[in-house]
Amino acid sequence: MQALEVAVVAITGLVLVLAAIRRPRRGRWWPEGSRWPAPETAMAIALLAPLVLHLLVDGYRTVMIPAYTVCAGLLLLLGLRARRAGRIPTLSEARRHPRLRALGRVIAVLLGLVALATSALSATLLPVFELPAPEGPYAVGRTDLHLTDMRRQEWATSADDDVREVVASVWYPAEPAAARGAATEVLGDEIAQSVAGSVAAAVPSLRPAADVLGAPLDHLQRIATHAVRDAEAAAHDGDGFPVVLYSPGLASSRFENVALMEDLASRGYVVVAVDHPYTSGSVTLAGGAEATVDPVLLGPGSDATVRKRLNDWIDTRVEDLSTVLDHLAALETRPGSVLQGVMDLETVGAVGFSLGGDTVTQALTQEPRLDAAVSLDGPYLGKVSTTGVPAPFLNVIAADHLTDLEQDLETEQETGIASDSLNRYRGTMSSASGPVWVASVEGTTHLSHTVFPLISPILGGEAGTGRAQVDTVETLVVDFLDHALAGAPARLLGQGGDIPLTTRFLPDPRVPRT
Structure with missing residues (x-):
């Protein structure tokens, strides 16, 4: 795999796990009043930076489609969470099927990791290589x-x-x-x-x-x-x-x-x-x-x-x-x-x-x-x-x-x-x-x-x-x-x-x- 492909897969996997374990309405990750962006914004930036660099430098690759899909899904999820950041959930919403929601998170994380692993394995088995340089004088x-x-x-x-x-x-x-x-x-x-x-x-x-x-x-x-x-x-x-x-x-x-x-x-x-x-x-x-x-x-x-x-x-x-x-x-x-x-x-x-x-x-x-x-x-x-x-x-x-x-x-x-x-x-x-x-x-x-x-x-x-x-x-x-x-x-x-x-x-x- 190329370095930027590794970065896309690794950072997407990390954000996937963080997005699954984070509760959007349970406070920030850093002190109130700091200049750091909201967690959803920070994760979106972390996702976009290596992805954009990869597409600009390496170019699109078919074998990376599973990783692109997970990345796009996470960006959509983070955007929805950012929109809902100021809304206070009702009591019924907070108590609605907590075990099913937890199971859904686990399944989503596992599917996402499988997709990322598929891209990583495919990119490893189909590497970007250089042809051997000709050895003659011409x-x-x-x-x-x-x-x-x-x-x-x-x-x-x-x-x-x-x-x-x-x-x-x-x-x-x-x-x-x-x-x-x-x-x-x-x-x-x-x-x-x-x-x-x-x-x-x-x-x-x-x-x-x-x-x-x-x-x-x-x-x-x-x-x-x-x-x-x-x-x-x-x-x-x-x-x-x-x-x-x-x-x-x-x-x-x-x-x-x-x-x-x-x-x-x-x-x-x-x-x-x-x-x-x-x-x-x-x-x-x-x-x-x-x-x-x-x-x-x-x-x-x-x-x-x-x-x-x-x-x-x-x-x-x-x-x-x-x-x-x-x-x-x-x-x-x-x-x-x-x-x-x-x-x-x-x-x-x-x-x-x-x-x-x-x-x-x-x-x-x-x-x-x-x-x-x-x-x-x-x-x-x-x-x-x-x-x-x-x-x-x-x-x-x-x-x-x-x-x-x-x-x-x-x-x-x-x-x-x-x-x-x-x-x-x-x-x-x-x-x-x-x-x-x-x-x-x-x-x-x-x-x-x-x-x-x-x-x-x-x-x-x-x-x-x-x-x-x-x-x-x-x-x-x-x-x-x-x-x-x-x-x-x-x-x-x-x-x-x-x-x-x-x-x-x-x-x-x-x-x-x-």
């Missing part, structure tokens, strides 16, 4: 792209003339002098949609409420990033900066790993994060329509139906990445483009999370312009589960996911029956050729491989390690890309260590056992 610029592929019909809709669209954001190295003092972007609504979509996709019971899950995250719109819109690109030596494509998870968005995007850009990469309509979260198309997640993927259909649909969408997503590369080639030579002459399209990598991990893994097998790929806890769907993946390739598995695979391995040894997830893992990794690494970071879960652990401690792995989870995954990805794309010596690959969380590499990538 400033970070950002521009957005809305691309249309006239060669492909959109198969997710019934319109015959509907063609495939792709929305992307590009983070790139910018001149530090040009970006100095310029206003940076804020996270915006997209990151809230990412969280809501990812949680709804992971927890089926929450899918009917997916539209409102992002409401408590309104504060994310005020969190600053480190990117400057359309900043002047940095100068470079040689053929330009290497390009990294990014594919997000199901029902999420291209901003789910914004800290990684900014850090890579600051280190000299052009990062292009792609939203895939109908599998990413809500995507605004050229005509203003919203492309929402394919209902088959989130519906009650059979596993076989959903699996086939996911595989079809992975094929489409791979084609989306190819479309992006085609357009980048045009932007590279377009006069006036902020990306003109900036990119080295002969050196291209890809990173993806969850379904995006499977997307970039398959793209590595199909798209000849890709040189390397990183899968962040992908579930091993798509064609590569039967064909294997080429190299270089880094597969980062969540700790709980790896534990499940190790248990599946033990079960197979005991019963001779392999699980579907174990077979998919083997199909992907057993036929791998060349340098392939499989790593797992201690204490991580699926969402640990995004920026989500910064948004809330319940969206990552081990409590209290959100920033460390983000930093560790980021360090792994940077080390791999520096090695695979830039030819730098590998510092961590195959070795692991505390970076800052303990990271282990599988001795044999074909066997899910540390």
Whole structure:
């Protein structure tokens, strides 16, 4: 919680208790004739001061609505008491149901304290945070792209003339002098949609409420990033900066790993994060329509139906990445483009999370312009589960996911029956050729491989390690890309260590056992 939020909750709670125990007509709290205001006035001032400061400095937050409600109720009560201060109650009023009135006070105090505790807990679980500062020598610029592929019909809709669209954001190295003092972007609504979509996709019971899950995250719109819109690109030596494509998870968005995007850009990469309509979260198309997640993927259909649909969408997503590369080639030579002459399209990598991990893994097998790929806890769907993946390739598995695979391995040894997830893992990794690494970071879960652990401690792995989870995954990805794309010596690959969380590499990538 922020300091002023703590003040609002604490002072409101104190005034709530004082208002309940005080008898308005039993005298003042200080000597008669003193210059202090009446108790009701003093309590109202105590309530309003932190509340007004909080709203002016921090801004309104949805999670604080219960506290705002208690505060408003107390202000109304204190106002009514102040109006009645000079009136002497009749004898019948003074004796009317004293026990019921006392019980009512107790219930009101308890309800008020529960409401305040709800706000305090919600604000603690959804803290206002700062994104990690990029560690490279460059400033970070950002521009957005809305691309249309006239060669492909959109198969997710019934319109015959509907063609495939792709929305992307590009983070790139910018001149530090040009970006100095310029206003940076804020996270915006997209990151809230990412969280809501990812949680709804992971927890089926929450899918009917997916539209409102992002409401408590309104504060994310005020969190600053480190990117400057359309900043002047940095100068470079040689053929330009290497390009990294990014594919997000199901029902999420291209901003789910914004800290990684900014850090890579600051280190000299052009990062292009792609939203895939109908599998990413809500995507605004050229005509203003919203492309929402394919209902088959989130519906009650059979596993076989959903699996086939996911595989079809992975094929489409791979084609989306190819479309992006085609357009980048045009932007590279377009006069006036902020990306003109900036990119080295002969050196291209890809990173993806969850379904995006499977997307970039398959793209590595199909798209000849890709040189390397990183899968962040992908579930091993798509064609590569039967064909294997080429190299270089880094597969980062969540700790709980790896534990499940190790248990599946033990079960197979005991019963001779392999699980579907174990077979998919083997199909992907057993036929791998060349340098392939499989790593797992201690204490991580699926969402640990995004920026989500910064948004809330319940969206990552081990409590209290959100920033460390983000930093560790980021360090792994940077080390791999520096090695695979830039030819730098590998510092961590195959070795692991505390970076800052303990990271282990599988001795044999074909066997899910540390």
